[in-house]
Amino acid sequence: MNHIQLENISKIYNANSTQAQSALTLLAEGMDSIKVKEQTGYSVGLYDINLNVKAGELHCIMGLSGSGKSTLIRHINRLIDPTSGKIWVDTSINAKNTNTKNTANMQPTTTTADLNKDPVGSEKSSSAINVLELDDKGLQHYRQQTVSMVFQHFGLVPHMTVMQNVAYGLRVRKMSVSERHEVARHWLNEVGLQNLEHSYPDELSGGMQQRVGLARALATDNPILLMDEAFSALDPLIRAQLQDQLLELQERLNKTIVFITHDIDEAVKVGQRISILNGGRLVQTGTPHELRHNPADDYVAQFMSAKA
Ligand SMILES: Nc1ncnc2c1ncn2[C@@H]1O[C@H](COP(=O)(O)OP(=O)(O)OP(=O)(O)O)[C@@H](O)[C@H]1O
Numbered sequence: 387m388n389h390i391q392l393e394n395i396s397k398i399y400n401a402n403s404t405q406a407q408s409a410l411t412l413l414a415e416g417m418d419s420i421k422v423k424e425q426t427g428y429s430v431g432l433y434d435i436n437l438n439v440k441a442g443e444l445h446c447i448m449g450l451s452g453s454g455k456s457t458l459i460r461h462i463n464r465l466i467d468p469t470s471g472k473i474w475v476d477t478s479i480n481a482k483n484t485n486t487k488n489t490a491n492m493q494p495t496t497t498t499a500d501l502n503k504d505p506v507g508s509e510k511s512s513s514a515i516n517v518l519e520l521d522d523k524g525l526q527h528y529r530q531q532t533v534s535m536v537f538q539h540f541g542l543v544p545h546m547t548v549m550q551n552v553a554y555g556l557r558v559r560k561m562s563v564s565e566r567h568e569v570a571r572h573w574l575n576e577v578g579l580q581n582l583e584h585s586y587p588d589e590l591s592g593g594m595q596q597r598v599g600l601a602r603a604l605a606t607d608n609p610i611l612l613m614d615e616a617f618s619a620l621d622p623l624i625r626a627q628l629q630d631q632l633l634e635l636q637e638r639l640n641k642t643i644v645f646i647t648h649d650i651d652e653a654v655k656v657g658q659r660i661s662i663l664n665g666g667r668l669v670q671t672g673t674p675h676e677l678r679h680n681p682a683d684d685y686v687a688q689f690m691s692a693k694a
Pocket residue numbers: 399400429430431449450451452453454455456457458648
């Protein structure tokens with residue numbers, strides 16, 4: 387079952403709709419984004435992206451710098467609005483299986499077996515909403531209840547303790563302070579930071595700070611987790627530990643995770659499927675095995691041979 391679907395998403399930066407149309411016309415004729423920028427002056431973030439992310443999938447978005455990865459992920463929580471296209475999210479899918487209060491109901495929404503049943507995954511659920519149609523209130527609700535984000539540079543509030551940072555996103559839920567702290571403590575425990583709840587972010591290493599960022603995102607219990615180069619700022623050893631921890635958590639949580647990385651090794655390690663971007667275009671989506679054995683073009687083949 388699809389959880390997120392991007393339909394014909396294009397993003398031309400700093401252009402009104404008429405200006406953007408001139409760039410889109412050139413892109414439709416096959417011109418690459420560098421030439422389009424030279425000819426029109428407009429930056430191409432994305433062009434005609436069609437992408438399905440299945441419920442419970444850890445889906446990596448991979449590509450070189452400037453290929454459009456951050457632009458793509460920021461469309462899903464509408465930090466960026468597209469020039470054209472639609473973004474469908476099935477808000478009926480709810481991985482409400484994780485908080486300490488709900489451990490008795492820990493039923494994963496989607497299993498790995500379910501993922502494999504839907505190799506094409508093109509159908510749209512009748513409960514999917516086009517998030518571009520949300521008004522301010524609807525968007526606020528969507529961000530509070532459906533999507534969480536983990537940032538590359540952690541994004542912790544420096545004057546709040548670790549506990550306060552993790553509990554912060556729960557203030558909008560109807561929970562008492564003690565309940566919020568109970569949930570936060572649970573997630574700090576899950577990421578291995580049980581003794582640091584009274585510390586401040588600047589007292590922690592980068593790896594520890596990102597564990598707090600992960601605990602904060604997980605504590606909201608939102609079914610979709612967006613991770614934008616979340617481990618890229620970390621030393622290789624710590625990065626590998628966090629990758630392992632994410633995989634271990636995901637085994638139990640079955641979140642729908644969109645994971646941005648420019649590192650093919652990381653994508654192959656954590657991603658069930660990988661989508662490869664080049665110059666704002668989606669070149670190929672597939673499992674690591676499919677990309678390695680049936681690359682769509684030389685760009686994909688080069689990534690995968692660098693890996694092999
Ligand atoms: N705010 C902006 N204004 C103008 N152009 C932008 C803006 N943000 C991104 N771009 C352009 O859109 C294209 C895609 O950028 P994006 O940051 O999404 O790529 P990326 O793959 O995430 O790169 P990186 O790995 O370096 O973060 C680039 O050409 C970039 O210059």
